[in-house]
Amino acid sequence: MAVLELADAREPDLLQDADRLGLLRHMLAMRAVEERALKLYKQGRIPGSMYDGRGQEAISVAATWALAGADAVCSPLIRDLGAHLVRGTDLADIFRHYMGRRNPLSQGREGNVHFGDRRRGVVGMVSMLPDMMVVAVGLAMAFRMRGEQRCALTFFGDGATSRGDWHEAMNWAALDKLPVVFVLENNQMAYSTPTARQFAVDPVHRAAGYGIQACTVDGNDPEAVFGAVWHARRRALAGEGPTLVEAVTMRMHGHGAHDDARYVDPELVRTWSLRDPIDLFGARMRGRGADVVALSAEVDAEVEAAVQAALATPMADPATATDGVFCTAEPEPLGTGPSRYSGYAGAA
Amino acid sequence: MAQRTYLQAISDGLREEMRRDERVFVMGEDVGAFGGAFKVTDGLLEEFGAERVRDTPIAEAGIIGTAVGAAIAGLRPVCEMQFADFIACGFDQLVNVAAKMHYRLGLAVPLTVRLPSGGGFSGGPFHSQNPEAWFMHAPGLKVLAPSTPQDAKGMLAAAIRDPNPVVFLEHKHLYRRVRDEVPDGAYATQPRARLAREGTDATVIAYGAMVHAALEAAGGIDASVEVLDLRSLVPLDEEAILASVRRTSKVLVLDEANRTCAAGAQVASLIADRGFEDLDAPVRRLATPDVPIPFSPPLEQAVLPSVDAIGEAIRELLAY
Numbered sequence: 308m309a310v311l312e313l314a315d316a317r318e319p320d321l322l323q324d325a326d327r328l329g330l331l332r333h334m335l336a337m338r339a340v341e342e343r344a345l346k347l348y349k350q351g352r353i354p355g356s357m358y359d360g361r362g363q364e365a366i367s368v369a370a371t372w373a374l375a376g377a378d379a380v381c382s383p384l385i386r387d388l389g390a391h392l393v394r395g396t397d398l399a400d401i402f403r404h405y406m407g408r409r410n411p412l413s414q415g416r417e418g419n420v421h422f423g424d425r426r427r428g429v430v431g432m433v434s435m436l437p438d439m440m441v442v443a444v445g446l447a448m449a450f451r452m453r454g455e456q457r458c459a460l461t462f463f464g465d466g467a468t469s470r471g472d473w474h475e476a477m478n479w480a481a482l483d484k485l486p487v488v489f490v491l492e493n494n495q496m497a498y499s500t501p502t503a504r505q506f507a508v509d510p511v512h513r514a515a516g517y518g519i520q521a522c523t524v525d526g527n528d529p530e531a532v533f534g535a536v537w538h539a540r541r542r543a544l545a546g547e548g549p550t551l552v553e554a555v556t557m558r559m560h561g562h563g564a565h566d567d568a569r570y571v572d573p574e575l576v577r578t579w580s581l582r583d584p585i586d587l588f589g590a591r592m593r594g595r596g597a598d599v600v601a602l603s604a605e606v607d608a609e610v611e612a613a614v615q616a617a618l619a620t621p622m623a624d625p626a627t628a629t630d631g632v633f634c635t636a637e638p639e640p641l642g643t644g645p646s647r648y649s650g651y652a653g654a655a
Numbered sequence: 656m657a658q659r660t661y662l663q664a665i666s667d668g669l670r671e672e673m674r675r676d677e678r679v680f681v682m683g684e685d686v687g688a689f690g691g692a693f694k695v696t697d698g699l700l701e702e703f704g705a706e707r708v709r710d711t712p713i714a715e716a717g718i719i720g721t722a723v724g725a726a727i728a729g730l731r732p733v734c735e736m737q738f739a740d741f742i743a744c745g746f747d748q749l750v751n752v753a754a755k756m757h758y759r760l761g762l763a764v765p766l767t768v769r770l771p772s773g774g775g776f777s778g779g780p781f782h783s784q785n786p787e788a789w790f791m792h793a794p795g796l797k798v799l800a801p802s803t804p805q806d807a808k809g810m811l812a813a814a815i816r817d818p819n820p821v822v823f824l825e826h827k828h829l830y831r832r833v834r835d836e837v838p839d840g841a842y843a844t845q846p847r848a849r850l851a852r853e854g855t856d857a858t859v860i861a862y863g864a865m866v867h868a869a870l871e872a873a874g875g876i877d878a879s880v881e882v883l884d885l886r887s888l889v890p891l892d893e894e895a896i897l898a899s900v901r902r903t904s905k906v907l908v909l910d911e912a913n914r915t916c917a918a919g920a921q922v923a924s925l926i927a928d929r930g931f932e933d934l935d936a937p938v939r940r941l942a943t944p945d946v947p948i949p950f951s952p953p954l955e956q957a958v959l960p961s962v963d964a965i966g967e968a969i970r971e972l973l974a975y
Contacts, residue, residue, distance in 0.1 A: 413759065415758055438752050442723050442752060452725075472720065475714040479714060638818050640764070
C-alpha cells in the first residue's frame with residue numbers, strides 16, 4: 308500500500324473563493340471562541356478545565372469542510388472545535404455547555420469539547436481517544452450495509468495511535484474496505500510525552516502496513532488538509548477503502564489551560580509560531596482581496612454576543628442530575644449537517 | 656408451542672427478531688459458517704447472508720465499538736462474545752462508550768451483547784466467569800439473565816427491541832440441559848422478576864442457572880420454600896423482592912458469581928434497607944468464594960454453589 312506524497316494530496320483548484328473565505332471565517336471563529344473561553348476559565352466562569360487548539364485550526368475546519376452533509380463526524384476532539392463550527396452548532400450553546408449552564412448539547416452533564424449534535428451528524432468524543440475510531444468504523448459499516456453514499460470521518464492525535472483500539476480500527480476498516488477517513492493530528496505531543504517516546508514506527512507507515520492508504524499533509528495549511536480529505540472521501544465512497552490523512556502541526560499551548568507546557572522546547576514553539584495557520588492563510592486571502600480585518604471583527608462580535616447570551620442563562624438544574632441515564636423512546640436517526648463545500652452545492 | 660432447549664430458544668429468538676426487523680444483525684467471532692462456538696447462530700448465515708451475520712476479527716473492542724457505531728447509525732446490532740470472559744477485552748467500549756452515550760450526548764445505543772457465561776463444565780478460569788456485577792456498576796447498561804427457554808427467547812427479543820445497550824447473560828450450563836415449551840413466533844418478555852415456585856416459609860432469590868439449583872434444593876425440603884427468579888439485574892425488580900420477603904420473612908440470596916459485590920449483595924442490601932421489619936432471620940447469602948473458577952471437576956464443584964449446599968443453607972435458615 309503506497310504512502311501518498313504531499314503533492315498528490317494537495318489540489319487547491321478544488322476550492323472556490325467562497326470556500327476559502329468560509330475556511331478562514333471558521334478558523335477565525337475557532338480561535339475567537341477558544342481565546343474567549345480561556346478568559347472565562349481564568350475568571351472562574353468555566354469549571355473543570357479548558358482545552359484549546361491554537362495553531363491547529365486548519366485541520367478540523369478544512370477536514371469537515373471536505374465532507375458532504377450526509378457524512379458523519381465521529382468525533383471532534385479537544386483541538387477540533389472547528390468541526391462543530393463548520394457543522395453549524397450554535398455558538399451560545401457551546402458557551403453554555405462550557406460553563407455548565409442549561410443547554411441542549413449536553414444538559415450540563417458534560418464539559419469542554421465533549422459534545423456532539425445528533426441532528427448535525429456529529430458524534431461527541433470520549434476521553435479514551437482511539438475508542439471512537441472503532442465507533443466511526445461501525446458507522447461506516449452501517450452506511451455500507453444500507454447502501455448509503457455516506458462516509459465517516461474521525462480525528463485522533465499521535466498519542467492515540469499507541470492504544471489497541473487504534474489497531475483494531477485500522478485492521479477492521481481495511482479488511483472490509485469501509486468508507487471511513489482517519490485524520491491524524493500529529494501535533495508532536497501527547498500531553499507531555501513527545502512522539503519520540505510514543506512510537507518506533509510512524510503511524511503513516513503503520514497504517515500502510517494494515518493496508519490503508521495514507522498520506523502526510525501540512526496541518527497548518529487548510530487547502531492541503533482539504534485536498535487530502537476530499538480525495539480520501541472520494542476513495543471511501545468509491546469502495547476503495549479507508550484513508551489515513553496525517554496532518555502535521557504543533558501544539559502551541561499546554562495540553563489544557565492548567566498546563567504551562569514547561570516541558571516543551573521553547574525554540575520549537577517559536578519556530579512553529581511563525582507558521583501560524585491563520586496568519587499564513589489570512590495573508591494568502593488578503594492577497595486575493597479579502598478584508599480579513601473586517602471578517603475578524605464580525606466573528607468577534609458574534610462570539611461576544613454568544614458569551615453574553617450564555618452568561619444570561621441559568622446553570623443546569625440539579626433536579627435533572629439523575630435524568631437521562633436510559634433512553635425511553637425510539638432512537639432518532641443520526642442527522643446530517645450542512646454541506647459547506649461549494650462542490651457539493653445542490654447535493655442532498 | 657414446541658419443546659425447545661434454552662440454546663434453541665435463543666437461536667429462535669434471534670431468528671425471529673431478524674425476520675421481524677431488518678435493522679437487526681448479528682456479529683461476533685465465528686458466528687457465520689461455523690454457527691458460533693455453541694451453535695446459537697447456526698443456520699442464520701444461510702437465511703440472512705453474510706451482511707447480517709458477520710464474522711469478525713478477534714477484536715472484542717472492535718466488536719463492541721463498531722456495534723456502537725452501527726447502533727448510533729440506526730441499526731440493531733447483536734454481538735456475541737464467544738465466552739462472557741472475553742468481554743473484558745471490550746469492557747472500555749461497553750462501560751465508557753456505550754453506557755454513557757445517552758446520558759452525555761442524548762444518543763441512543765440500541766445494542767445487545769450476548770454473553771455465554773457461567774461454569775460447571777471444566778472451562779477453567781477464562782471460560783467460566785459470571786461478570787454481571789461489572790456491568791451492574793456501570794450506569795446506562797441493562798443486565799438480563801434468563802433461566803428458562805421461554806424467557807431466554809422472549810427476553811432476548813426485549814433486549815433487541817430496547818433502545819439501550821443490554822448485557823444479555825445466557826448461562827452455558829443451561830444451553831442443552833434445560834428444555835421447555837416455547838411459544839412460536841416473535842414475542843418479548845418484559846423482564847420483571849418471576850415466581851418460579853411459590854412458598855410461605857422461606858425465599859430463595861436467584862437468577863440464571865442458580866434458579867434450577869434452587870428449585871431442586873427447595874423440592875428436597877419438607878417446607879414451603881419460595882423461589883424468585885430475578886430475570887433482570889438492571890433494572891432490579893425491587894418490589895417483587897420485597898413482596899416475597901413480606902410473604903416468607905426468611906431469605907437466602909443465591910449467586911453463582913464470586914461473592915464480593917455480586918448481584919446478590921445488592922439484593923441483600925436492598926432487603927436490609929427496605930425489608931428489615933419483615934425479616935425473621937438475617938439475610939443469608941450463598942455464592943462462589945472469591946477465587947477464579949478452577950478447571951479440575953472436583954475443584955470446580957467445590958467452589959460453585961451445589962444443590963446440597965443450597966439445601967443446607969435453606970434448612971439453617973428455616974431453623975433460625
